[in-house]
Amino acid sequence: MPKKFLRAAALALPLALLLSACAGTAPEPGASSAAPESTGPVKIGVVGAGDAYWTTYKEAAAAEGIEIELVDFSEYTQPNPALSAGELDLNQFQHVIYLATYNVNASDDLVPVGATAIYPLGLYSTKYASVGDIPAGETVAVPNDESNEARGLLVLQSAGLVELQDGGSPFSTVADVLDTSKVKVEALDAAFTATSLPDVAAAIINNDFVEDAGLTFADAIATDDPSDPNALPYVNIFAARAEDAENPTYQKLVEIYQNTQEVLDGVQEASGNTAVLVKTPVADLLTSLHEVEDDIRANQ
Template sequence: MNARRSTIVTATAVGAMLLMSACGGGGGSDAELGTEENPVQLGVVGASEPYWAVYEEAVEAEGIAIDIIDFTDYNQPNPALSEGELDVNQFQHIIFLANYNVQAGDDLVPIGSTAIYPLGLYSTQYDSVEDIPDGAEVAVPNDDTNQARGLLILQQAGLITLADGGSPFSTVADVDEAASRVTVTALDAAITASSLPDVAAAIINNDFIADADLTPEDAIAQDDPTDPSAFPYINIFATTADNADDEVLAQLVEIYQNTPEVQEGVLEAAGGAAVLTQTPVEDLQASLDEVQAEIESR
């Protein structure tokens, strides 16, 4: 089979691409998925990471046409997938997807795992958690899942105390201010990095630490991705329930997981701190079902 072309496009180009194509799946065509006529539409956050270019080449070498759509906001790729603008996305962990499914009444599903990434606390003013003064302001992402995870990191670091010890569903409202050393502000994940000049420290998602000229090694605190409790934070490829068994999408997962140069690039981008996984899809789905049931019961 001849190699197909692949390209990275921005999220703003998606609408124009759809208007130019006939009705159908993410690629807007009745042609077989992954062909020139109907390239796979893969949504990611942070397509500028070098390993995505390596991944494109590996996909192309297998004769699959792919467009990598780069989003800057975590809240965009799932709706784009649900609405048929994408065929698959890869940017989120299980808890994030569970929250989306429950809130949107959707049934997106995992079709493969990538890695567990540590979430870090960064500061351009202080070299350690101990140096942060009492009463200082610390920022966390405002999306439900990363907010809770960030708050747990702050608690582990001794900066705050959470009501009832905290959980994967904690919010800023659960911070016991009287028992905490710092105050906490929730900001859009995309601007926690740029907030560093104005706050003592900030929880910054890995996709955005480069915005502050930081690396994962600069974190002054982070969680432990090897802890069993981190399982729901496994990052995944996700698609619609209708496409869960698509062979081309399954091949994309295999290429990601089994191309050494891609895996090395993922580790390099995470400063060596990521834990790569090839978790069985049924285990990913079981975890998703469990987390969704917990959210729905709250």
């Protein structure tokens, strides 16, 4: 895993804090802050509003006096501009690296206001039962989007299939794959890595496309490690405009998500039981965001 990234070993709070279990039930009356008053529905942008846990979440929020309107988007590129433009109050679909990349490219300042989960990224194969079975010289596919290409390459490096220039980073590309690597790597559109399986030895497949490809998450022959401190930038988050970071209604909505067992069960079901549920402190999310933003600017 990269050494330069998260250079604030600060983010080195004990993993028990970063990856605290979210197995609690909804807070007892009086156990948390009172439900703030809401003057209208809170608009939350998501990608995949059809997942059943969103209905459960809306009901849990309504029980606390907060009305939610889910705004569903078909593409990941849409919710951040909509949030920035004031068409949304929050969004929940991305990890810290994705938000940092958007902020830098759009000169924006959206911020995380709460953590949800980390979703391990997997390597799949229809030809080989294990990483060790993949012969030298074979080709492995990775997604070509900015954040998942680097993450996929780091998975391959951890699995012993590639060596990356300078040990790799969250900004590595296939150009950083050293000639000493066991396999060759091809970057493809994320939607096509699964369909490439008949033609390659293995492929990194984004979680959204695993089941559509007729695979299960248990079929992965390698994944990244959510307990690694370097996984912090891959924590999925609720995001808001910077001026709304302390909004008590939004903070309450994060609490409801993190502490309602029925919601958490639904998240796990929708993820094929791969989600690692987290309550990462917002201060650590912000530190990670700013670290990644700085590194992106340094690499431009």
